[in-house]
Amino acid sequence: MIVPSLLSADFSRLEQSLRAVERAGVDMVSVDVMDGHFVPNITFGPIIVSAVRKLTHLLVEAHLMITDPISYIPEFAKAGADYISFHVEADGDPGEAVRLVKKSGAKAGVVVKPKTGLDKVESILDQVDLLVIMTVEPGFGGQGFMEEMLPKIEQARTLREEKSLRYLIMVDGGIHKDTVPLAVSKGADLLVAGSAVFGGDDIEGAVRRLQDAAGLGD
Numbered sequence: 662m663i664v665p666s667l668l669s670a671d672f673s674r675l676e677q678s679l680r681a682v683e684r685a686g687v688d689m690v691s692v693d694v695m696d697g698h699f700v701p702n703i704t705f706g707p708i709i710v711s712a713v714r715k716l717t718h719l720l721v722e723a724h725l726m727i728t729d730p731i732s733y734i735p736e737f738a739k740a741g742a743d744y745i746s747f748h749v750e751a752d753g754d755p756g757e758a759v760r761l762v763k764k765s766g767a768k769a770g771v772v773v774k775p776k777t778g779l780d781k782v783e784s785i786l787d788q789v790d791l792l793v794i795m796t797v798e799p800g801f802g803g804q805g806f807m808e809e810m811l812p813k814i815e816q817a818r819t820l821r822e823e824k825s826l827r828y829l830i831m832v833d834g835g836i837h838k839d840t841v842p843l844a845v846s847k848g849a850d851l852l853v854a855g856s857a858v859f860g861g862d863d864i865e866g867a868v869r870r871l872q873d874a875a876g877l878g879d
């Protein structure tokens with residue numbers, strides 16, 4: 662499934678952008694939250710999730726690239742995030758973060774940076790709904806897909822099968838028509854795409870081209 666990342670959207674035309682991805686038939690959008698500390702960039706907070714919530718019925722995933730996710734999870738849930746994904750490299754106990762996401766009424770995702778091995782999340786994989794594998798260094802859209810992450814995607818699929826777990830595998834970063842088949846072939850269920858979707862004028866067409874590349878085209 663293609664998950665447009667609003668990081669690259671034109672926020673002066675947010676409603677039109679959301680209508681375009683809705684027309685393309687996506688089910689979820691991703692909101693990249695950055696605090697300027699965990700990553701060297703600042704984007705937006707719960708207020709944007711609330712705005713997106715008012716504009717669309719699509720599922721909203723809040724990707725928290727912040728140092729202290731535990732302090733902010735309830736606010737993002739209240740703002741209307743359906744999925745809240747936090748980084749295992751952030752402060753706080755990952756198990757506590759998962760419990761807090763669920764207590765707040767959202768589904769839980771855990772994210773690993775490129776240099777972080779899946780061994781760091783293994784203890785909570787039976788509790789999360791989403792495992793997000795970054796295929797770029799978090800912080801900016803428009804970066805190149807790190808093909809050296811492909812074995813990690815495959816490892817995530819193998820782990821899920823071996824342990825009979827149920828998390829979805831989300832791949833985030835550098836997704837475009839040539840990298841979609843690579844990620845899907847290794848087990849990606851969800852593909853986050855920002856610049857490939859919002860980089861040009863034809864947003865709906867861009868999503869459809871990515872769906873076709875993933876073999877999802879209708």
Ligand code: DX5
Binds near residue numbers: 691693724834856857
């Ligand atoms: C990085 C962001 C990006 C974004 C997708 O911190 O998480 O990966 O979602 O951006 P593109 O598709 O432009 O790489």
